[in-house]
Amino acid sequence: MPGIREPLLPVPGFSAMGINIGIKDTRLDFGVVSAQAPCAAAGVFTRNNFPGAPVLVGREHIAGGRLQAIVVNSKNANVATGLDGVEHARQTCRALGDALGIAPHLVLPSSTGVIGVPLPIGKLLAACGEAPRHLRADRTGLETFARAIMTTDTRPKAISLRCGGATLSGVAKGAGMIEPHMATMLAYLFTDAQVPAAVLQRQLRAAVDASFNRISIDSDTSTSDTAVVLANGQAGPVDEAAFGAALREACVYLAREIARDGEGATKLIELHLRGAASPEAARALAKSVINSPLVKTAIHGADPNWGRFVMALGKVFAHPLRLEELCIDFGEPGADGPPMRITAQVPAAALLERISAYLRRPELRIVITVGHGPEEITVWGCDLTEGYVRENALYTT
């Protein structure tokens, strides 16, 4: 299934479900993941100054480093809904806690969708009561959960990795309002490895910084971004470095899938920028290119309009570059034939034709060398299409 890296493995000790409760028409809109016992938990959340009600409640509940269940609805973000919104998030946690026989503060609530519309709380409370009989410990449980959290996503995103004797499975959703800062839209990871909450939090932050914080679909930062990992410890201890690497690999996979499935997107762009003087310069320059509407539309049109890369690098006023040190490589030399390199010299027409042909592919790699500095970074994005505009001109109505 596109978006799901096979095999998708259920994690021992966790069960999950996704159903339709009538917030969307017929598609899945309500999901729960439940663990048999309290888990070590870590989370990072949006830096948007107007976080959604579930983010406010979720931050409280995860503060102790322990969680046992997650409850998510899609189609309604429960953001900018005032004190009622916060009370609705609390009620949902209480209702699911009652149904599962666990304390409300061990439940993390999430909502994603339209901002500024009251949550249909009646539907949610009824669904929490029904949740236990839908929970499944098999692959299908996790798959339906991954579908239930989707908004404008065209496909679910999920991955499983093995780490020693433990399993790590993660699911995520993305699509629009995506330039996460310190978090992502929604990503949930589950493992039976035994990892202390403090280690988990440090490793999650590092993994998020190398993955979700490096993607951009439209430069808009959601009010609901949430990434959470739960470890139930059933598989016993694992090598810490190996687990950190697995967590990072899972987050990078999910982040790439979110970029690939951006609203209206037809192409995944992987941009590697190297030779920067500082980490700040590397990030600012790479983000400026991956966010530039003119770069994104040129790539959509397979137009080798490299001048727009120059413009996008040049508008990062704080980090000036030398044009004669700049070079832009399209594709992987070798794998994609002879190098396709743009430098300060005006390129030959034949080279531009080869680059245009390359830009018609659905997955692109572009390497920009900006100087002789020691810093480099990889970021991911997507093209800007008429589909993005169509989708967003008529989303709530």
Add this chain to the structure above:
Amino acid sequence: MPGIREPLLPVPGFSAMGINIGIKDTRLDFGVVSAQAPCAAAGVFTRNNFPGAPVLVGREHIAGGRLQAIVVNSKNANVATGLDGVEHARQTCRALGDALGIAPHLVLPSSTGVIGVPLPIGKLLAACGEAPRHLRADRTGLETFARAIMTTDTRPKAISLRCGGATLSGVAKGAGMIEPHMATMLAYLFTDAQVPAAVLQRQLRAAVDASFNRISIDSDTSTSDTAVVLANGQAGPVDEAAFGAALREACVYLAREIARDGEGATKLIELHLRGAASPEAARALAKSVINSPLVKTAIHGADPNWGRFVMALGKVFAHPLRLEELCIDFGEPGADGPPMRITAQVPAAALLERISAYLRRPELRIVITVGHGPEEITVWGCDLTEGYVRENALYTT
């Protein structure tokens, strides 16, 4: 004529022309303005770290505060063209200087269009030789000049104002790659008022800061932004404050016309933000809203999706706000009927319907109150449409 605020007045002592020299197919692509004698001159240019060759040469030529002619081509920006590009800009100034009998350093060169393609210098040099016989001191001269500097603009932009006994006329072009910083795409203003170059420079910078620096079409900052004013003094001295106000009014008019005629745009958005704690907060918050792709597409679809305004204000991490102090007013109370105000409360459906109807207009005014601070700002932008994507996916090819 749309885009030209009538009456358009020629300025005594200046003549102008615009012709086709074969860079574009048949549309005008080459323009000159020439004064009878050297003028006091002031200019501001792009802050992009890769300025075009004409900007480099233009900065040199205007350094002495005197200019007598301006030469512009469209369709080719002469940016990222190396030392050849700089030499081409110098050759163009020499050729026009020779033809007009003035020193090359009194000529300001400009080029606008595609980046990274060598200037067709032969065509430009031939055109400079022919320029004198096309120059006209009447309205038509200025009108054809305004047309010759257009790229993806759909109409010329021009304005004339009277200031005491003097005339001030300005022309500009915009369309894409527009989020000027300290300058604009291309704007030229001419006056027969007598104003010292130092005063002119100070007044131009203030006017640009209140106009071109407050528009955004796509958040991309061009490498060619240039705003220049020439004063030949023929009408004698004028009141300094009155002239500064006239210069500002002309720049605001041209900036609004540039935003209205943004690539693919169907709507001009005037956003007034007030109650900010500092000028930096006011600017950052207003720019975040006017640049948000999700706000711009919602306005395109006449979708009263006010949650996207909340998101765009909230993603300015450095300037947090209190949601309960936020209110968003659509239209002018009175002129547009009863107030259409969104606050932290969830709005009634009838109000959202009125706002949606208002958003179908071609010119919108939105006032956002973010708190009780003393600072306010007005910025201008446009909607994001499928037309923008179409135009930019296939611009060079």
